[in-house]
Amino acid sequence: MRGLVLALPLLLVAPALGQPVTIQHPQLAALAAQVSAGRERATDTSLVAFGTRHTLSDVKSDARGIGAARRWVQAQFSDFSKSCGGCLEIQTPSQTFTGARVPKPAQVMDVLAVQRGTSDPGRVIVISAHMDSRNGDVLDAKGDAPGANDDGSGVSAVLEAARILSAQKFPATIVYAVLSGEEQGLFGGKVLADYAVAQNWRVEADLNNDIIGNTHGLSGVMDNTHVRVFSEGSRTNETPQQALARHEAGGENDSPSRNIARFMQGMADAYMNGFSARLIYRPDRFRRGGDHHELLAQGFPAVRITEAAENYTRQHQNVRVENGIPYGDVLEGVDFDYLAQVTRLNVITLAALALAPAPPTGVTIAGAVTPDTVVTWKPATDAAFHRVWWRDTIEPQWHFNRQVSANSATLAGINIDDWFFGVSAFGADGYESPVVYPGASGSFDRMPPQAAPKPFIPAPAPNPAH
Numbered sequence: 001m002r003g004l005v006l007a008l009p010l011l012l013v014a015p016a017l018g019q020p021v022t023i024q025h026p027q028l029a030a031l032a033a034q035v036s037a038g039r040e041r042a043t044d045t046s047l048v049a050f051g052t053r054h055t056l057s058d059v060k061s062d063a064r065g066i067g068a069a070r071r072w073v074q075a076q077f078s079d080f081s082k083s084c085g086g087c088l089e090i091q092t093p094s095q096t097f098t099g100a101r102v103p104k105p106a107q108v109m110d111v112l113a114v115q116r117g118t119s120d121p122g123r124v125i126v127i128s129a130h131m132d133s134r135n136g137d138v139l140d141a142k143g144d145a146p147g148a149n150d151d152g153s154g155v156s157a158v159l160e161a162a163r164i165l166s167a168q169k170f171p172a173t174i175v176y177a178v179l180s181g182e183e184q185g186l187f188g189g190k191v192l193a194d195y196a197v198a199q200n201w202r203v204e205a206d207l208n209n210d211i212i213g214n215t216h217g218l219s220g221v222m223d224n225t226h227v228r229v230f231s232e233g234s235r236t237n238e239t240p241q242q243a244l245a246r247h248e249a250g251g252e253n254d255s256p257s258r259n260i261a262r263f264m265q266g267m268a269d270a271y272m273n274g275f276s277a278r279l280i281y282r283p284d285r286f287r288r289g290g291d292h293h294e295l296l297a298q299g300f301p302a303v304r305i306t307e308a309a310e311n312y313t314r315q316h317q318n319v320r321v322e323n324g325i326p327y328g329d330v331l332e333g334v335d336f337d338y339l340a341q342v343t344r345l346n347v348i349t350l351a352a353l354a355l356a357p358a359p360p361t362g363v364t365i366a367g368a369v370t371p372d373t374v375v376t377w378k379p380a381t382d383a384a385f386h387r388v389w390w391r392d393t394i395e396p397q398w399h400f401n402r403q404v405s406a407n408s409a410t411l412a413g414i415n416i417d418d419w420f421f422g423v424s425a426f427g428a429d430g431y432e433s434p435v436v437y438p439g440a441s442g443s444f445d446r447m448p449p450q451a452a453p454k455p456f457i458p459a460p461a462p463n464p465a466h
Helices: 028-031 038-047 067-081 153-166 187-198 241-250 254-269 290-297 334-355
Strands: 088-091 096-101 102-109 113-115 120-130 172-180 204-211 225-231 276-280 302-307 321-322 325-327 361-366 373-379 387-394 400-405 408-411 419-426
Touching: 028 254, 028 334, 038 067, 038 153, 038 334, 067 088, 067 113, 067 153, 067 172, 088 172, 088 419, 096 187, 096 241, 113 400, 120 153, 120 334, 153 172, 153 204, 153 334, 172 334, 187 290, 204 290, 204 334, 225 254, 225 334, 225 400, 225 419, 254 302, 254 334, 276 408, 302 334, 361 419, 373 387, 373 419, 387 408, 400 408
Parallel strands: 120 172, 120 204, 204 302, 225 276
Antiparallel strands: 088 113, 096 102, 113 172, 225 302, 321 325, 361 373, 373 408, 387 400, 387 419
């Protein structure tokens, strides 16, 4: 196991960091230390053993296909739940889809384990990954498609997080989501997003883990010390009026998803030694997509977590050797020590979010043609106090802060024109929410679509052999 920082300085505030972590929690380091690369290897090996997990593959066999895989995942969640006295509710929402990649109606089923929060169960933190796999032909439902990295690695992280965190209690609800149908059109993400709406979940964040286990890129680069976190800038569903307000006052770099990414980077900087999150300021890789797009389309904050160095010969490829080059998404392409590091970052982020108060709401700023800035907000009900943050408009990370016990703050001599502002909530035990930027562009409240969202269809990826 690569080293974890167990004892740290009391205050970390530096422009290079993500949202600074001002109180260190041994509980988070202890949770991270429980992540086992060996267990994740065993999980991924079991997933690969199903031969193919294609969405349109066999659903009746107990040994092969998507049906066997999802029943196996459900059994893992059930075992974890037995260990914690029934703390996990296993749910299997599904929908039937047809489309360009689903020529006949097919059921797409997700497997969810819901760990209810103790005091604010309606507030939900999600970790997700997709269990389905594919070959070069997206309609090949019979050929072997190991899917060790895409996305057996992500599923391994979700199951490992569930194993560890289910032994704890949290004020907010954590949902461990293993999805299907991603390769056929992000259908599992839609099932999850629609289910969240139907259940009235207040989704604070979805950490979508997709392709998180490889360390050797196609160009020859090797990177086992970073993971990329993708986040949208302006929100997917903003109205023209909201877009105009954002255009006038700023906020294109401060969606709730982007501030979740900053929060995650802060966790890596504070609790992990030699491993960091690289923030990518776009919703996903160029012209490609993942299940988190469906959460975004329903107005929920979501980020995509992906390895730092991708190898495209191991994605969407039949297993073979061609011109001396091995192709295929096999177990040998997964670095399980690296996967464990990515999982540790997920675990501490999930725990920190679920232990912190809800992000403040109703954040506003005022101060035009005055030398001061006034920040106001509606206090989080479970907050002991709040912290007002500000940063230079070209600075990527929150930098300056002031603790406030009321629900407003006047920042004397800090000109509203020259800075960006935000507010976070602190609990009595020192856990802190993500920073909330003023207005609709930064609010963690759901931003429902104005019309039925169009499905996200990623562009065909070029054949890496050419």
